[in-house]
Amino acid sequence: MPEENQLLEAFKQTQYQLAGHGRRNVQVLKDAFAAIDGQEASDIYGKGEIIEDFEAQMAAYLGKEDAVFFPSGTMAQQIALRIxxxxxxxxxxxxxxxxxxxIHEEDGLKVLHQIxxxxxxxxxxxxxxxxxxNIREELSCLLLxxxxxxxxGQLPDYQTLEDISKHCRERGIKLHLDGARLFEVLPYYxxxxxxxxxxxxxxYVSFYKGIGGIAGAILAGDSDFIKEAVVWKRRHGGDLISLYPYIISARHYFGDRIGKMQKYYEEAKELAVRFQQCYAVSTLPEVPVSNMFHVQIEFPKGVVEDVLAAIYLDTDIGFTGNLREVSDTRCSFEVSLGDAYERIPGDRLDKAFEMLCAKLLALV
Amino acid sequence: MPEENQLLEAFKQTQYQLAGHGRRNVQVLKDAFAAIDGQEASDIYGKGEIIEDFEAQMAAYLGKEDAVFFPSGTMAQQIALRIxxxxxxxxxxxxxxxxxxxIHEEDGLKVLHQIxxxxxxxxxxxxxxxxxxNIREELSCLLLxxxxxxxxGQLPDYQTLEDISKHCRERGIKLHLDGARLFEVLPYYxxxxxxxxxxxxxxYVSFYKGIGGIAGAILAGDSDFIKEAVVWKRRHGGDLISLYPYIISARHYFGDRIGKMQKYYEEAKELAVRFQQCYAVSTLPEVPVSNMFHVQIEFPKGVVEDVLAAIYLDTDIGFTGNLREVSDTRCSFEVSLGDAYERIPGDRLDKAFEMLCAKLLALV
Structure with a gap:
């Protein structure tokens, strides 16, 4: 069994990766700023063309009256629920x-907002x-x-969404969308x-998942809601004097990638089938409904780490840097398709999957 | 009287400014990143060389065990007091x-932390x-x-600081430093x-005041304190996947300007004297103790706006974009010296002050 992080180290050495848009390095920022005029004025505490124009663009795209840019979705969503x-x-x-x-916010919602x-x-x-x-209690808001x-990355069908929305409106429960990966599910719906x-x-939508920006989020809703959100943004310490490093990169990569979501989705379905052809491997969902899915392997984590590390070394393709132990005999990892996938030479990818299938079969 | 914002518009047209380091535009980021290798890996949720090295550098500089980088001082300080x-x-x-x-945080401390x-x-x-x-109540923390x-930008003398610190330690009151402009007062002390x-x-120290970065702050203290602060940073929504746009700019401009604080301080004292030579103008403090001071003018805001706008137009030097109305017969503005001051041609600056003195005298 490789030592802790040995898989991650092997993954980092690979030239090609199944998931993502490429390495998260400073070039991501440099590329976004290459064509930007240095004389463009910074946003200042939520004001200025850079931030206001992007907020307006996103409000229109999401079909909402207004929108506000946040440094993080953690902040945006706690605030939405609080309002x-x-x-x-x-x-x-x-x-x-x-x-x-x-599960990821150190209970900020409970500790900061007593919700x-x-x-x-x-x-x-x-x-x-x-x-x-079947909810019997009074609720202020339901988050989906x-x-x-x-x-x-499973999805309810659209009819279910409509029914839940209708039900919440009838009962006076506000419905909030955690749309961290909303862009990625538009092709399915x-x-x-x-x-x-x-x-x-x-x-709420995010700009560093499918879009591949540096960080940042948009919260959208009606004008009164957004006015309140702006006050809470200051309270949380999110009203930075300048957010343009995130806004300009969000705008840049949104422009680059919003039109590629169908492609990522198709590639995810294709890749899921490749995984399913190997013994002891399944995907969740079986047929992806976005650019993402989980790969589940019915062998112990340590054994699969050895298998993957060997594949990375031989093919220069990294599948994942982190395996999650589901049980003593099962592990899994997440794949989110982006620009990285198309860069992998086809014959190498074929070889990587041949190796995966052969090595897993040899374990029986 | 000029219309609202007319002074600001006139100010924005000027080539030279008394205060600051120059325009807050995208070039500030581009300059900071020009020499950075694009292959340098991003920080990821508080981990990675970019963030950890800078935190260690700042902890050492501030003489504390540990430090954590925050997107904003608002967030850092509420969290310090909460801990x-x-x-x-x-x-x-x-x-x-x-x-x-x-006065500037929409009562985040009270509303989010019930402090x-x-x-x-x-x-x-x-x-x-x-x-x-004379404080009779029990307190957890005093902020200076x-x-x-x-x-x-007034300062207590160092003896007073020592005495307050000693008193707080004897009484079990923690002492927190709002050092948003700490770098700027080192020459005085x-x-x-x-x-x-x-x-x-x-x-807490800031990187976009005297240092002139884009945004961001450091909170420093003992290791246990910083461990708790990291948890609270996530709760507040400040643990962004990547903070490097702020960290790299903070590091860059810290390197550029930390050695110039003495110069800014000397220039502030020189500039304060120039203002004091005009009728009806005083500065607070009379002798600056950092790179900053307030200019107080014993005329109505609207009248002074006209005077300043005429000077900007004639000399291409901007004094301020915003006058604060202190009373019907008095207004003031803040000056914080930075790199912009040295760029002003001496003869123009002389002329600007001649105009200021003459125009104010003509109002009598």
């Missing part, structure tokens, strides 16, 4: 047990209409994440972002 | 009535030892701002940052 809770005078929301706010979440559905499945219908990242967002009262 | 309050189990702190947390501040001293003077001695920006910081339990 809806304050409106109703009730600090109670609902979301999936594997919601980002529940109590109700966990809807089991960890390994999506929230459905019955889950929402599209796609549900931690379970492979065959809908515009604005069509989907009209089902929600507030929407 | 000290949690340690004592008492959400009560003290600071100056014109403290940044009191109650005691306001020490009157608005128009510094906190002194007696103010601290060096220099006290909103009253012209003739002490290293580390010497001053050893009087304090925690320290």
């Amino acid at each position: 809806w809770c304050d409106r109703k005078g009730l600090r109670k929301v609902a979301y999936h047990p594997l919601c980002h706010l529940e 109590e979440p109700l966990l809807l559905a089991e960890k390994d499945r999506l929230i459905d209409l019955d889950d929402v219908r 994440e599209l796609p549900q990242r931690e379970i492979g 065959r809908r515009s972002a604005a069509e989907i967002c009209q089902l929600f009262d507030s929407v | 000290w309050c949690d340690r004592k189990g008492l959400r009560k702190v003290a600071y100056h009535p014109l403290c940044h947390l009191e 109650e501040p005691l306001l020490l001293a009157e608005k128009d003077r510094l906190i002194d030892l007696d103010d601290v001695r 701002e060096l220099p006290q920006r909103e009253i012209g 003739r002490r290293s940052a580390a010497e001053i910081c050893q009087l304090f339990d925690s320290v």
Whole structure:
């Protein structure tokens, strides 16, 4: 078994990677700024053309009245939920047990905002209409994440979304969209972002996942909501004097990649099939509904690390830097397709999958 | 009287400015990144050489065990006070009535952290030892701002700092330094940052004031304190996947300008004398103790706007973009010296001050 991080080190040495847009290095910023006139004025505390124009562009794209740029989605989403809770005078929301706010934010929502979440559905499945219908408590807001990242990027069908939205409106529950990967699911739904967002009262989108920017997020909603969000942004320490390093990169890569989401989605489906052809390998979901899926392998993590490290060394293709141990006999990893995939020479990729299938079969 | 913002518009047209380092435009970022290798790896959620090396550099410079980079001082300082309050189990702190947390943060400290501040001293003077001695309540933390920006950047003498520090330690009150402009006061105290910081339990410094970076802050203290601060940084939404646009610019301009603080200080004293030579003009403090001071003019704001706009047009030198109305017959503005001052041709500057003195005298 390789030492801790040996897989990551082997992964970092590879020339090609299955997932992502390429290395997260300073060139990402340099490329975004190459064509920018140095005389362009900085944004200053939320004011100025750079930030206001991008907020307007995103509000229009998402079909909302207004939008505000945030340094992070963590900040944007806590604030969205807080505003809806304050409106109703009730600090109670609902979301999936594997919601980002529940598992990745050190309980900021609870500690900073004293908001109590109700966990809807089991960890390994999506929230459905019955889950929402069966809520007996009063709630200020329900958060839905599209796609549900931690379970492979699964999606409810559009009818379910419409039904949940209708139900929430009838019951006076605000519906918030964690759209960290919203751009990536538009090809599956065959809908515009604005069509989907009209089902929600507030929407957060991210610029460093499918878009591949440096960091940053947009929160969109009606004008009154956004006015309140701007005040909370200052309270959280997010109203930086200048956010343009993130805004200009977000704008640049949004322009580059928003039109490629269909391609990433098709490639994800193609790649999932390649994985499924190997013994003991499956994907979640079986047929991807976005650019992402989880690869599940029915062997112990340490054994699979050896297999992958050998493939990386031989083919110069990295599948992942981190395997997650699901159980003693099972591990998994996430794949999110981006620009990196098309750079892999076809014969190398064929060889990598031949090696994977052969090596896993040899383990039996 | 010029219309609202006419002074600001005239100011923006000027080629030279008294204060600052030059225009806040995208070139600030481009210059900082010009010599950076694009292959340098991004920081990822607080890890990586770019962020860890700079944190270590700043911890050493400030004489503290550890440091963490924050996107903003607003976030860093609320968190520092929260940690000290949690340690004592008492959400009560003290600071100056014109403290940044009191007047510029939409009450984030109170609303997000339920911390109650005691306001020490009157608005128009510094906190002194007696103010601290006379506190009858239990407190978790006292915040001192060096220099006290909103009253012209005034400073207590070093003995007073030592006495306050000693008193707080005896009483079990943590002492936090709002060092947004700490670098700028080192020449006056003739002490290293580390010497001053050893009087304090925690320290925040900023990189876009005297240093002239894009944004960002460092919070420094002992290792346990910083470990807690890192958790709170995530809760606040400040643990961005990548902060390197701010870190690299902070590092770049720190290197450029930390050695120029003495020069800015000397120039501030020189410039203050020039202002004082005009009728009805005074400075606060009379003799600057850092790179900054306030210019106070005993005429109505609208009248002075006309005077300044005429000077800008004639000399191409901008004094300020914003006058603050102190009363019906008095206005003021802030000057913070930086690299811009040395670029002004001497004869033009002479002419600007001749015009200022003549025009104000003509108003009598």
